[in-house]
Amino acid sequence: MELSNNGTDQSFTAQNAVASIILSLACLLGVPGNALVIWIILFTMQRQRSPTVVLILNLAIADVLVLITLPLWIYSFVHGWALGEGFCKILSYLIHCNMYVSVFLITVMSAERFMAVVYPFATQRWRRNKVVVKVVLAVWGFAFLFSVPVLMFQVLDVDMDGRQQCLSMVFNTDQQEILCTVLQVVVAFVIPFSVMITCYICIGRKVKSMTFNTPNRTGAVIGSVVIVFFICWVPHHIINVISLVALMTENQTMSDTLNDVYDIGVLVTGALAFINSCVNPVLYAFAARNIRSGFRLSALAKLFDQLTHSLKEESRKESMDTTKKDLSVTMEEMCSLQDI
Template sequence: MDSSSNSSLDSTSPDSGRLISSTVLGLCCALGLPGNIAVLVVILRRTSRRPNFTLCLMLNLASSDILCLATVPVWIYTLQQGWTLGRAACKIATFLLYLSLNANVLTVTLLGVQRYLQVLYPQMWNRLGRKGEAVLLLALWGLACALTAPAVATRDVRDGELKCQRHTGSDAERVAVLVFEIVLWFVVPFSVLVTSYCRLHRRVNQTALFSSAKMTWLVTSVVVAFFILWIPVNIVKVLAIARIVLQTSPPEVSDALLRHRNALVRVARCFMVFNCCLDPFLYAFASRRIREQPKSSLRGEIRMQVTNI
């Protein structure tokens, strides 16, 4: 599942490592699927009118998590048996996995941008209207597909192999793909997310977002969880790049990088899936707070707060 290792499923790992990884992934799937389905059901059942854009994003987040977790049984099977499902299945499974992960990251990022604009620049946000919000959601999934393309294009099953893994024409191409993923899958979204919340918190003391300790805790949790759960996979990618760059160095250096990368692959894989399992618990109570607050009251509060800035 890790996109920077030679194989998305490290079938050469010791049996104990594969067993632990399979167990953790299975638990995440068993907890995360019902949790995200519950989020969908609760929001849809308790929202009598068309949900506002924040709730649409939360529905989008739950949907992307469900899509990711639905692929987990395939990865667990191949952890134990190797990739026996063929080339087409490798491409499809890779596409669904990374599409869902990219949609997850982009949704969390857009949540931060939306709250920033809605509080500090409400007139600008209101000009979007329903059609503009729908276009944003479609653009989000379109961008997620575009960001997924390099991972799908470079993954394949070679003759005689039991691995759905990355194959590139050269080391330069591999480094380019890894840098692309680090920058656009992590650095840019995380920077936008942190900037949005920090600027919002700095400019407004009592906003609709930070009017209670619970909401402040939510924002902090979102940023911290995003960083902690996504940093391992990006460290793996950096180690992969370092190993390519330093391939002319003494063998012990390359071997050390390979050992550290392989050890971190299993952790990164589990963290990525755990992220989808954690989302319902981070956002469930927030959706209740937003849903219960009248929309007109929220806008009136925002206008008053912006006037006082």
């Protein structure tokens, strides 16, 4: 029994360590990237915010709101949750909301790109900022709605070392757990991934049929979007499906084995899902031509202009100082000549 418990403790400790490393990388890379995207859009693109840029702005906001909470979770893995059950519920709810928003916005952006490429003229009247604002509000509304179960069932749990952790949802019945898990898998992965892959397959076919020679770069961006979303999210939802199978199976041995697999993988796969929020600025924001140009022209160019201006000012001041010194020397020499 002691060996079994020690093995479980070691597995849990390794699981926490891996999850903490993944979350640390996501926070260190994702927060500056998303913050930079928000700054560029808000302060350098006031007059050229297309519908796509509005979607990217909301995506960056949702991602950065998720990523700035990661230090709390990393601290919790190491020292335990110390903020109480109420804050556990609220913070978990906000994280689920923003994760839903991130997934929904990626799906909307895929559909928007599909309409813009496949039906560019028929959809011009729909690709307006007023329509996009309504879509964004609907996305946030649905995200808040689908995250309500977290407020109802999120509780504090105790880990192997006796520390409280804000990681579990405890349901009143098996039917509630099955319903909530199936809803999350379908709404947060199956439907969005199906929409994305369908849209990008159609976009890829359309691009290949065009005469201009830019299909390779477009295909690379499209492929990276689908692949990264799949890699980041499918392990998390596979673990959820494993928990469903363990709950529904009548074989107790299989159920216990599947529950062990779930316990081992839930933290790591959950942490991996945060990587999608970290990679989003690279895939969506910096792949957008107007944001890239906005970054180059508005940020770097302004910095270069300021440096150039300061150098010119310093050079002018130095020349003026030199001239003044020469004049003072000349005046002194004239005065000395008069004295002679």
